[in-house]
Amino acid sequence: MEKLPFNIETDLEKIGLSKPIKITCMVTGSASDNYHVKNKDGDFLVKILKYLLDKDRLLYNSIMISGEKFCPTFLLKKEFYPFTVLVFKWIEGENIFLEKLSDTSFKNFIFSYQTFLSTINKKIKEMVYPAVSLEDRLKQIRYFPFFVNKQISEIKKDLSYKPNLKIIHGDLNYKNLIFRNGKLESFLDFQEFSWGCPTEDLIRLLITNAEQHNFFRVNYTLRLLKIMLENTKFSKEDWIYGLNVFILIRYKRKLKRKALKGMFSIIRCNFLYQKIRKEIFLFFAK
Secondary structure, three states: OOOOOOOOOOOHHHHOOOOEEEEEEEEEOOOEEEEEEEEOOEEEEEEEEOOOOOHHHHHHHHHHOOOOOOOOOEEEEEEEOOEEEEEEEOOOOEOOOHHHOOHHHHHHHHHHHHHHHHHHHHHOOOOOEOOOOHHHHHHOOOOOOHHHHHHHHHHHHOOOOOOOOEEEOOOOOHHHEEEEOOEEEEEOOOOOOEEEOHHHHHHHHHHHHHOOOOOOOHHHHHHHHHHHHHOOOOOHHHHHHHHHHHHHHHHHHHOOOOOHHHHHHHHHHHHHHHHHHHHHHHHHOO
16 A cells, blocks of 8 residues: 555654644645644644645645735745645634524624625635636536426526635535634635636535535524525625525536435535525515
8 A cells, every 4th residue: 555645643753843733624625634732841733634736736825825914824845745734723622513503603704704704805816716607607507307497497586696716615515614613713614716706715614514404404494594694785686696606506516426315415505506596585574
């Protein structure tokens, strides 16, 4: 078996950190892993990017917003082909599901997200993915099963709306949020920064949180959506746009293979899509 070029348990000295006292895995993903490393010098957040794609993007964005409010402080990086290791100042807190937050804490998170958006839009001028229109997202999907015909028909009716684009996080989910005592401490993972509508981030957060459970917590998810609607100034069209972007991204990912598991995932996602869409229309009809 080929020896990997970097091992978090044995090779910390290679990146300039002293021997660890304790290493805790926070998040593992297909693109990167996050670790809490404690040694005699203190506590650190160590991110291991597993392949070359987006390493420059992640590094640039991390440096540009280093130390800003809700952004970790960048310390150093090392290359171990094909890995890239980034080290940040440790952020005290944890990843938690949204249902563990009180309504007040969730409302405070919405304000924090908007502060974060303001920060990155002032700081980041490059290394950002371009916006992809709904029309282009539709073209990227080769086929649609019959049971999504209703959703596709709805989306096609919405194609004329063009939102006011900003730089958004692009991968907002509970694993990329650090909370402490119900308050947001930091966002994580900045390689997916892209031009888009902020509702794309918020809808992604809402639905991916719901998908972590065997059964969607529909009432809870709709309550969180209502807090989002009440505490932002986005239009109905902005929210529908964000919802449409998310569902098309999910179709593209799950329909690559005609696997039963993927089809089941889409059916579940469509169910929540319709509930959220209806709730958005009801809110703005008041």
